[in-house]
Amino acid sequence: MRVVTAEQMREADRLAIEEIGMKEELLMENAGRAAAAKIIELYPGLQYAAVLAGKGNNGGDGYTIARTLESEGIRTDVYFVSSDGLKGAALYHRTLYEKSGFTPRQFDPSSFQADSYGVIIDAMLGTGIKGEVKPPFDKAVQVLGKTDTPIVAVDIPSGIPSGEEDVPSSAVKADATVILESPKLSAYLFPAKEYYGQTHTVSIGMPNAVWHKAGNEAVEWGMTETSASFPVRKENAHKGRHGRGLLIGGSKNMAGAPAIAALAALESGAGLLTTALPESLMYTTAPLVPETTFLRLPEKEGELAEDSVSSDFGFDRYDAVAVGPGLGRLKEAKEIVRRALVETAGILILDADALYWLPELEQELSERTAPLILTPHPGEMAHLAGTTPGEVNKHRFSLAGQYARKTGCYLVLKGANTICTTPEGDQAVHTSGNAGLAKGGSGDTLTGILLGQVMQDEDTAAMVNNAVFLHGHAADLAVEQEETDYSLRASKLASYVPRAIKNVQLFQENRRR
């Protein structure tokens, strides 16, 4: 599913109108009808609704929704908060509404009876918003903030920006948002996302052709995208075919991390896995993951020593190498990361403490040509980009895009709604996963899944996204079944990866039928 900025949506709109000849009134009719149908689906038995309408096209959608609901037998009152300068398609649809026998009323915050309606539809401000909500809309936002009646926003909750701009001090907090045609970036950014409630995207019949010119910012990557690119294993498969992977990590205080990552790598498809760790950790790791082979490395104070990785270590013998889970920050680890960057001819994944050294390895980073995947959480991203976690969270799309293009890496920016960016700047945002993932060790699981997945196909971008999807989907399945978002532990999470893969394969089979 396409994800856009307000500018791209406007450009698509313009192209559909000017180049394809769709009338704006038609797009608005489609929008209103699709939104009304979704509202009826969400609230079966709805009898009485109110629409709060603005003076732009979002308001225009509101009049169309009201007319459609009325024709479905649902009594619907329209209150215009402002209609100053109503024009174009919005004026056309208000006129249709009036000529159909209905009379819109001026919204009055002191007399509006929010509780008498089954649903209130927020059609005040859409993608045209700029800055803090101004009068008279501010009062209407306050009134909606006090009612228990469900609020359904049209396209975007009024006041919320479409992109990475600041969320104003007050905005409509919707129970659900019916997004028109394509979600805007803010639907994936906190705190804006919290205002959307449940999201439902409906088509307004925008011709696909316009997107080639209008472009789009990102896609949302889910089950459909994963199953479309998930490789089918050949019947005569051989273990070597599915990749030789190397995992490097572990230290005395993070002794379990390599086991968690190794389990996840094997359960996501790694053919042959070697785990390189401080030698003392082998005896605790082997019983947990009997299928991996080991490289027992010399250690210093329980962490890998600088000379742990011998000159003939053989980074280039593997299809993919992951460095980081439980590695620790002793400065000796820097040399291991440097060598991995320079010598790994296959795909290299750097995670956790391996990322810590990257700002000091700029030259090696810029000289690396083989694929590199970085998996920072917002704190690590801030360290990489030389900024604060707060700034990272505000500008997740743009910052990730800049960093991936600048360094030529595949960047997996973790956090709620993980964003994957390719070296070319193409982005995919993920919604799978839940609060159960906000726990130590869940990053190790992701690194393992990435290691297992990237060796399965040459389309690295798709494999990275599939790994992120499987990680989130495994967490969702765990919570649906016997786990909760409190209890989910990373090692348990790995045990749900097979079920996540099974679901992807079932989805694939059903599509082929």
Ligand SMILES: NC(=O)C1=CN([C@@H]2O[C@H](COP(=O)(O)OP(=O)(O)OC[C@H]3O[C@@H](n4cnc5c(N)ncnc54)[C@H](OP(=O)(O)O)[C@@H]3O)[C@@H](O)[C@H]2O)[C@@H](O)CC1
């Ligand atoms: N794209 C498509 O294909 C289709 C799009 N459609 C719909 O169009 C919507 C976008 O419509 P839009 O561009 O007319 O803007 P919209 O959000 O209605 O608001 C504009 C008004 O807000 C005002 N305003 C601005 N800032 C403000 C503030 N801080 N506080 C208060 N007021 C503020 C501003 O007034 P001004 O400040 O300029 O006086 C202006 O009058 C989109 O979200 C979707 O619902 C559908 O119809 C189907 C086809």
Ligand SMILES: [K+]
């Ligand atoms: K709205």
